[in-house]
Amino acid sequence: MSLFKRLTGLQPAVPLPYVENTVVAGQASLSIRYLGTAGFVVSDGTHTVVLDPYVTRPDLLTSLTRPLVPDADLIAALMPEADDVLIGHAHHDHILDGPELCRQTGARLIGSSSTAMVGRAAGLPEAQLVETAGREDIASGTWTLRGFPSRHGRIFGRIPFPGDLHAPPPWPPRMHQLKHGLVLNWLLDTGPLTVMHIDSADFIEEELAGHRCDIVCLCAIGRQARPDYVRDVVRLLQPRWIIPCHWDTMLTPVHAEPDLLPGVDLPGFLAEIEAAGVRPLLTPILGTQRFS
Numbered sequence: 001m002s003l004f005k006r007l008t009g010l011q012p013a014v015p016l017p018y019v020e021n022t023v024v025a026g027q028a029s030l031s032i033r034y035l036g037t038a039g040f041v042v043s044d045g046t047h048t049v050v051l052d053p054y055v056t057r058p059d060l061l062t063s064l065t066r067p068l069v070p071d072a073d074l075i076a077a078l079m080p081e082a083d084d085v086l087i088g089h090a091h092h093d094h095i096l097d098g099p100e101l102c103r104q105t106g107a108r109l110i111g112s113s114s115t116a117m118v119g120r121a122a123g124l125p126e127a128q129l130v131e132t133a134g135r136e137d138i139a140s141g142t143w144t145l146r147g148f149p150s151r152h153g154r155i156f157g158r159i160p161f162p163g164d165l166h167a168p169p170p171w172p173p174r175m176h177q178l179k180h181g182l183v184l185n186w187l188l189d190t191g192p193l194t195v196m197h198i199d200s201a202d203f204i205e206e207e208l209a210g211h212r213c214d215i216v217c218l219c220a221i222g223r224q225a226r227p228d229y230v231r232d233v234v235r236l237l238q239p240r241w242i243i244p245c246h247w248d249t250m251l252t253p254v255h256a257e258p259d260l261l262p263g264v265d266l267p268g269f270l271a272e273i274e275a276a277g278v279r280p281l282l283t284p285i286l287g288t289q290r291f292s
């Protein structure tokens with residue numbers, strides 16, 4: 001670990017309190033694998049849904065100066081199966097690897113109209129695109145998927161690359177060509193367990209109210225961007241477990257030790273989750289949690 005990274009806060013001064021490959025209560029019936037950034041693979045062994053896949057993770061210079069090319073081999077190695085792919089919003093760090101994963105697996109790409117534009121840009125056929133404005137149930141095998149309209153968080157006071165995509169962007173795209181479009185929080189009802197995915201630093205209270213769930217995958221930078229972020233999520237959704245996400249810079253290779261996003265107080269985030277009576281499951285990138 002370089003001294004520079006420690007001094008700049010990119011690396012933690014103490015090891016992160018990871019919880020890995022834990023069977024939480026009884027026999028496992030659902031597994032959740034963390035992909036880094038806001039990416040997850042949720043599977044019950046027969047059905048697999050992937051959220052916000054972004055494993056290509058180009059470095060900073062490439063991200064800022066070059067078209068972003070999905071790493072097809074890495075996607076195949078890390079995500080051999082997907083029945084559906086859900087996108088929370090169409091920024092590069094949430095959508096870049098989605099179309100290639102759908103091409104390889106035959107999965108549907110599900111998200112906003114901007115997400116569908118990205119799918120078209122990458123050459124996916126219309127039959128693999130599912131557009132939603134949220135507030136509707138989408139059948140996925142025996143599971144039910146539902147998007148809740150949400151808001152993108154502000155980074156240093158402003159929302160990066162705002163707006164919708166009204167036409168397919170260039171492909172491969174540059175970072176700034178992927179506008180976020182409609183932001184959706186995804187609820188996955190898998191039968192025995194429900195999972196809510198909040199992939200940005202804000203949400204709409206009225207949309208989430210009344211939708212209790214067991215597990216929340218929660219964006220760690222939200223705590224800085226929205227007052228009472230953790231407390232409000234727990235009050236509204238009453239989960240048993242929270243898996244933090246979006247705490248790494250997304251600029252390191254997926255198999256390397258991740259850097260922390262500057263400004264993310266991960267220990268503080270975990271403490272707030274515990275103080276709200278919920279068990280935090282800080283998961284290493286490519287680590288898996290198992291639930292029953």
Ligand SMILES: [Zn+2]
Nearest residue numbers: 089091152180
């Ligand atoms: Zn974003």
